[in-house]
Amino acid sequence: MQSIxxxxxxxxYYLQQGEGIPLVFVHGFCEDSTVWNDFIQRFPSxxxxxxxxxxxxxxxxxxxxxxxRYAEVVNNVLDLVGMKSCILIGHSMGGYVSLEFAKKHxxxxxxxxxFHSHPYADSEDKKAGRKKSIDFINKNSSIYYVKQLIPKLFxxxxxxSNHLELAKxxxxxxxxxxxxxxxxxxxxxxxxxxTEVLSSLNIPxxxxxxxxxxxxxxxxxxxxxxxxxxxxxxxxxxHMGMLEVPxxxxxxxxxxxxxxEQFSEDNA
Numbered sequence: 001m002q003s004i005x006x007x008x009x010x011x012x013y014y015l016q017q018g019e020g021i022p023l024v025f026v027h028g029f030c031e032d033s034t035v036w037n038d039f040i041q042r043f044p045s046x047x048x049x050x051x052x053x054x055x056x057x058x059x060x061x062x063x064x065x066x067x068x069r070y071a072e073v074v075n076n077v078l079d080l081v082g083m084k085s086c087i088l089i090g091h092s093m094g095g096y097v098s099l100e101f102a103k104k105h106x107x108x109x110x111x112x113x114x115f116h117s118h119p120y121a122d123s124e125d126k127k128a129g130r131k132k133s134i135d136f137i138n139k140n141s142s143i144y145y146v147k148q149l150i151p152k153l154f155x156x157x158x159x160x161s162n163h164l165e166l167a168k169x170x171x172x173x174x175x176x177x178x179x180x181x182x183x184x185x186x187x188x189x190x191x192x193x194x195t196e197v198l199s200s201l202n203i204p205x206x207x208x209x210x211x212x213x214x215x216x217x218x219x220x221x222x223x224x225x226x227x228x229x230x231x232x233x234x235x236x237x238x239h240m241g242m243l244e245v246p247x248x249x250x251x252x253x254x255x256x257x258x259x260x261e262q263f264s265e266d267n268a
C-alpha cells in the first residue's frame with residue numbers, strides 16, 4: 001500500500017499501473033480496499049486505483065468527516081497519482097462517495113458505476129436505524145456490531161457455503177476503530193440526495209443491482225435518468241456481487257469499459 005497525507009491524516013491506496021481508462025474502486029461501509037483483492041485479478045492489464053476511505057483499512061479518520069469530504073479525499077489521491085480522468089466504481093457507501101465526486105469533479109469522470117448502491121439520501125427510518133446502530137456500538141462493541149452486519153450482506157445460500165469468507169470479512173471489519181465505524185454511519189445519515197447527478201452528467205452510467213439485496217432501496221425508476229445507462233439486475237445476489245458472482249460482475253464491468261471507451265472516442 002502507498003499513502004498520502006490529507007490534512008495531516010494518512011490515507012492509504014493501491015495503484016496498479018496498466019493500460020486503458022483507469023478504474024477507481026471505492027469500497028463500501030465496514031470494508032476497505034482489500035475487498036477488491038480477488039476481483040481486480042480479473043483485470044491484470046488495466047490501470048486500477050483502490051483507496052481506503054477515512055477510518056477504514058489503513059486510512060486514518062479525518063476531521064469534519066462527511067460523504068462530501070470523503071469524495072475530496074478520493075480527489076486528492078487522484079491528483080497525487082496524476083490521474084486526470086477515470087471510471088469510478090463505487091460499492092454501497094462508496095457509491096455515495098462517487099456521486100459526491102461526480103457532482104464536484106464531473107470533468108474527471110469518463111463513467112460511473114453504482115455497484116449495489118443508489119442516489120437517495122437516507123429515509124427517516126434508515127436514519128433511525130443507523131442511530132440505533134451507533135448506540136449499540138457505544139454500549140457494546142463494534143466487534144459485535146460487525147458480526148451481525150456482515151452476514152446480512154449476503155444471500156442465505158452464500159452464507160451457508162462460505163463460512164471462511166464471511167469470517168475473513170468479519171475479522172477485517174473488527175480491526176477498524178470504533179470511531180471510524182461510527183463516522184461512517186454518521187456520514188451516511190447526513191448525506192445529500194444526489195438523484196439529479198444521474199441526469200446532469202453526459203457520461204455512461206452502470207447500475208449493478210442485486211435482486212436479493214436488502215440494503216439498497218428500489219430505485220429502478222432513477223436508472224432512466226442518464227442518457228446512457230447499462231442496468232443489470234442480478235438474480236440470487238444480495239449486496240456483494242463482486243464476491244457472490246465475480247465472473248458475471250467481471251463481464252459486466254468489462255462490457256461497460258468498452259461502452260465508455262467508445263463513448264469517449266465518439267465525443268473526443
